[in-house]
Amino acid sequence: MNLPPIPKDKYREFAVRHFRENHKILCPEVVDILYDRFADGTFYLQKVMNMLFLKTPDNGICGMEMVEAAIDYIINFTADTYAELLYQLPEKQKEVFIAINKEGKARAINSGAFCKRYGLASPSSVKSAVNGLLDKDFITKERDYYEVYDKFFSLWLAKQ
Structure with a gap:
């Protein structure tokens, strides 16, 4: 069952309220930036917001300066898994996977x-x-382009 993305303003309102109810302050632009960055991918947005919530002290402020550290924490936590997955790919698939990741939204591949x-x-x-990468769910095809399915894997790979 496909659900439409939660509208940005509704998500922002929910997140700010959740922080406030727990004696924390969330700068609304944090939600806006993350929402746009993860192209309304609720799973990724929720994962980063959860990390930001955990890292914001009581009566503290969660601002833009915390965003990259939270994303890096998540990526570093799964880095060994990503390295192992990449290592297990056949060489041709690995090369194409890396190329698609570099393109972001790869067209005319x-x-x-x-x-x-x-x-x-x-x-x-x-x-x-x-075809092999699609079968393994490493990439996805959207309309006229291919992209890496796991956004955190994509970010990790970009740093290698």
């Missing part, structure tokens, strides 16, 4: 230009690798 830009063997090997 079966083109010669995409292969050349990322030093990939051929469009046919990209197609084969993409």
